Amino acid sequence: MKQKLVVIGNGMAGIKAVEELLDRNPDLYDITVFGDEPHGNYNRIMLSPVLSGDKTMADIMINERSWYTEHGITLHAGSPVTSIDRQQRTVTAEDGTSASYDRLLIATGSSPFIIPVPGHDLPGVVAFRSIADVDAMAAAAAEYSRAVVIGGGLLGLEAAAGLLQRGMTVTVIHLMDCLMERQLDPVASALLKRSLEERSLTFAMPAETKAILGSERVRAVALADGSEVAADLVVMAVGIRPNIALAEEAGLHVERGIVVNDTMQTYDPRIYAVGECVQHRGQTYGLVAPLFDQSKVCANHLAEIGYARYAGSLTSTKLKVTGIDVFSAGDFSGGEGAEEIVFQDAAQGIYRKVVINDNQVQGALAYGDTSDGAWYFQLMRDGTDVSALREKLMFGHGGSGEAGLGGETGTAALPGDAEICGCNGVCKDDIVTAITAKNLFTLDDVRAHTKASSSCGSCSGLVEQILASTVGSGYAETPSVRPLCKCTAFSHDDVRRTIIAQNLKTIPAVMRFMDWETEDGCAKCRPALNYYLLCAWPGEHVDDAQSRFINERAHANIQKDGTYSVVPRMWGGMTNPKELRAIADVAERFDIPAVKLTGGQRIDLLGVKKEDLPAVWRDLNAAGMVSGHAYGKALRTVKTCVGSEWCRFGVQDSTSMGIDLEKMAWASWTPHKFKMAVSGCPRNCAEATIKDFGVVAVAEGWELHVGGNGGIRVRTTDLLAKVTTEDEVKEYAGAFMQLYREEAHYLERTAPWIERVGLGHVKERINEDAGGRRTLFERFLLSQKYAQSDPWAEGAEDPPEWTEIRPLAAAE
Amino acid sequence: MEWQRICDLEDIPRLGARTICLAAGPIALFRTRDDRVFALLDKCPHKAGPLSQGIVHGTRVTCPLHDMVIELETGLAVAPDEGRAETFEARVISGNVEIRGALTAAAE
Numbered sequence A: 001m002k003q004k005l006v007v008i009g010n011g012m013a014g015i016k017a018v019e020e021l022l023d024r025n026p027d028l029y030d031i032t033v034f035g036d037e038p039h040g041n042y043n044r045i046m047l048s049p050v051l052s053g054d055k056t057m058a059d060i061m062i063n064e065r066s067w068y069t070e071h072g073i074t075l076h077a078g079s080p081v082t083s084i085d086r087q088q089r090t091v092t093a094e095d096g097t098s099a100s101y102d103r104l105l106i107a108t109g110s111s112p113f114i115i116p117v118p119g120h121d122l123p124g125v126v127a128f129r130s131i132a133d134v135d136a137m138a139a140a141a142a143e144y145s146r147a148v149v150i151g152g153g154l155l156g157l158e159a160a161a162g163l164l165q166r167g168m169t170v171t172v173i174h175l176m177d178c179l180m181e182r183q184l185d186p187v188a189s190a191l192l193k194r195s196l197e198e199r200s201l202t203f204a205m206p207a208e209t210k211a212i213l214g215s216e217r218v219r220a221v222a223l224a225d226g227s228e229v230a231a232d233l234v235v236m237a238v239g240i241r242p243n244i245a246l247a248e249e250a251g252l253h254v255e256r257g258i259v260v261n262d263t264m265q266t267y268d269p270r271i272y273a274v275g276e277c278v279q280h281r282g283q284t285y286g287l288v289a290p291l292f293d294q295s296k297v298c299a300n301h302l303a304e305i306g307y308a309r310y311a312g313s314l315t316s317t318k319l320k321v322t323g324i325d326v327f328s329a330g331d332f333s334g335g336e337g338a339e340e341i342v343f344q345d346a347a348q349g350i351y352r353k354v355v356i357n358d359n360q361v362q363g364a365l366a367y368g369d370t371s372d373g374a375w376y377f378q379l380m381r382d383g384t385d386v387s388a389l390r391e392k393l394m395f396g397h398g399g400s401g402e403a404g405l406g407g408e409t410g411t412a413a414l415p416g417d418a419e420i421c422g423c424n425g426v427c428k429d430d431i432v433t434a435i436t437a438k439n440l441f442t443l444d445d446v447r448a449h450t451k452a453s454s455s456c457g458s459c460s461g462l463v464e465q466i467l468a469s470t471v472g473s474g475y476a477e478t479p480s481v482r483p484l485c486k487c488t489a490f491s492h493d494d495v496r497r498t499i500i501a502q503n504l505k506t507i508p509a510v511m512r513f514m515d516w517e518t519e520d521g522c523a524k525c526r527p528a529l530n531y532y533l534l535c536a537w538p539g540e541h542v543d544d545a546q547s548r549f550i551n552e553r554a555h556a557n558i559q560k561d562g563t564y565s566v567v568p569r570m571w572g573g574m575t576n577p578k579e580l581r582a583i584a585d586v587a588e589r590f591d592i593p594a595v596k597l598t599g600g601q602r603i604d605l606l607g608v609k610k611e612d613l614p615a616v617w618r619d620l621n622a623a624g625m626v627s628g629h630a631y632g633k634a635l636r637t638v639k640t641c642v643g644s645e646w647c648r649f650g651v652q653d654s655t656s657m658g659i660d661l662e663k664m665a666w667a668s669w670t671p672h673k674f675k676m677a678v679s680g681c682p683r684n685c686a687e688a689t690i691k692d693f694g695v696v697a698v699a700e701g702w703e704l705h706v707g708g709n710g711g712i713r714v715r716t717t718d719l720l721a722k723v724t725t726e727d728e729v730k731e732y733a734g735a736f737m738q739l740y741r742e743e744a745h746y747l748e749r750t751a752p753w754i755e756r757v758g759l760g761h762v763k764e765r766i767n768e769d770a771g772g773r774r775t776l777f778e779r780f781l782l783s784q785k786y787a788q789s790d791p792w793a794e795g796a797e798d799p800p801e802w803t804e805i806r807p808l809a810a811a812e
Numbered sequence B: 001m002e003w004q005r006i007c008d009l010e011d012i013p014r015l016g017a018r019t020i021c022l023a024a025g026p027i028a029l030f031r032t033r034d035d036r037v038f039a040l041l042d043k044c045p046h047k048a049g050p051l052s053q054g055i056v057h058g059t060r061v062t063c064p065l066h067d068m069v070i071e072l073e074t075g076l077a078v079a080p081d082e083g084r085a086e087t088f089e090a091r092v093i094s095g096n097v098e099i100r101g102a103l104t105a106a107a108e
Ligand code: SRM
Pocket: A557, A558, A559, A564, A565, A567, A596, A597, A598, A599, A600, A601, A602, A603, A604, A630, A636, A637, A675, A690, A691, A708, A709, A710, A711, A712, A713, A749
């Protein structure tokens, strides 16, 4: 028999949890939902555009009643629950309906706080929370003309703007001298007040409401200073209180909200709670994005998958008043050790402030031009080390050097024919048209429809800006973690952690356990999973060839005409007549049309026919050469210079050092390609300071540099350490590679990885903790024991992958 | 139209592909997880990339050159991409992979 799940509260968080549960395990429960409101489930945040008349009720329904029927859910709408009996495990509603449960989910949300001044219960006094409230306001606007909104926070201002659009004259009464004081500082608040006044909104602030006057209906609001503001409608928007009475009466532990743990369970393990009624790690939330995170975690446990954890959320807010752009996230109140970077252009009404603490963004607010809000929030959420970005922070993402449109402060200023994506030739207009014509809301959507930022990705920031400014003040849910791909809601880190915690050993096992939405995953997640597994279980993991990109399957790079290129390894860039002769012979024997010196100090044979690959490998291998992994997310080249052996300036033997490093690290798989170089003196002819791991010889030893990148966005390395012996160079190199292997996301090079986790973290693990460094190095060597077999050498027995490379014989 | 035997099912790796050159051109034979086989012209509608070298997932393949996703059943590019790769009929009869269409196309 199915278990019984009862949900109290038919609102956004509760029904999100039900939806997620149905996705994960549709057959586990008989579900009953009680809701106080007489509707299906609707998008509460869209009540603001409904009030202003920009949207209708029909637009904002998420689940009509038919949805409940289709999923076999019993809905008691308009039927508030009045008691929970935890002994009998039943709930009872006002109308006497009762239901028994095996598990109970409380999602009662919160109620608007009504200041208990005299007259607060007069007709014409409403809150702003539900469809009923909006109906009442619309009716009043049709009949009367003067409105007062008490409360100058997010909700109050949205109510005021909506009523203004309905033709009422509106006064906002606010207790503080700053509007939205929890999200804004005095400067931004003054700018906001000015632009609202330009729209003929009136403010009384700071001002305290003493009483609401009237007999049959409200007539005016009396203030503490003795003045009166005439009113036919009063909207109270002074805050919300979590609905906890029901839980409290049932004996559950409540403080400001119903107290839950990281799995969204209350003190009674059969009873879960999500949404605004909940208090988690001392925090309550009043925005949808974190509540949806809670709902996902809760669904994971209700579905008996049972590993997800909610660790709290960072939130950002955006005011939904058309034509006014305000963004705010995190803590910008300052505090000890905090520094503020401020930019203000009074003429244009633009103001930005970023608060930095310990080299991380702690809070950000933007007024006027909010196109960088998403970028600030991302930096904050990822805990990115911004020491290198400081100067650029104020000029926004457009100027951060990633965009290639240096100096531009935002995409708003760009002309329609400005090229945004250089790889695919997509202009700003193409993107804007696609967003508006096809109702796109996410970067992924824009990628799919326009191809912008789908190749090298360096224009992602610009595309996000265009998206933000085109979608405007419409709400776009900001996921607090980015999923690995469309097949899952989990992030790279979630997946890596779960693989180890749950001892998962195969791709199907990960997909089953983590509730993948597709049966075989996709071309994005399968290679990532294959890598995460091989990194987690060296020697044990059985490689899945079909989850590797063709280059890694064919040990060669696919070319645009379907032929391949083959690059044999040349240790430290050294070669000899025997190898060169073998390469020349192979080129002739297989009619290879092009032989080229690469930028990585070796030789590329281009245009090899696929069916010739095994024979080419065999011949090169016979001459003592191994694959150069020029195709792999793996160690690529170790570039060297001639060093002290030949060069008149050389202070160390950089060539031998490079060869040693390459012999140690070759054939290792890494999250993205990994390049090294060793220069014999600070003249740095091997360009070590744009490599993932670069070594520069100095008179007393070696400087070790990390996190360089010479590709799409050049980044010079950070100095990690100075060491004296060659063994130390190897130990640091191996430990660094292993840390990168274990922590970076698949397809993240060392440069973005270090920017994400901060150089401090790397130094802590590698420099400051000698024991930890050695263990990392040992783990690296252990995995190398299983990795270092040349794919070319396997050829003698002609393994199945080699057979599969050849075409089938044509039918007789 | 005649069915033509091409190979054993086991010659094609699961979630993988093999190719064969026929008169109609290079043909890619894909095998899904549940052992269904599909035959497509081995040319992506985008820039003729060899679809056989892509990653197979569900009943789709991702082209190795620029990541367009193609439905194996219809040859159609998954929206919002557009284009269609030529398909041929394929079946598995007691472990034998057979196709038809590709040969006749050439004979005409
Ligand atoms: C062959 C070579 C160009 C040449 O003729 O010299 C080359 C060729 C390709 N590079 Fe490169 N890169 C080559 C050296 C470089 C260098 C220079 C270096 O290593 O010193 C760089 C800049 C340094 C760096 O990586 O930081 C370089 C930065 C890139 C990038 C940008 C990486 C980035 O993080 O921004 C890509 C794109 C990618 O990997 O996504 C790329 C991708 C490619 C690909 C694999 C594109 C592809 O997916 O097909 C090209 C393969 C052609 C082929 O079949 O061989 N190649 N590529 C060089 C091979 C070196 C070798 O011996 O292995």
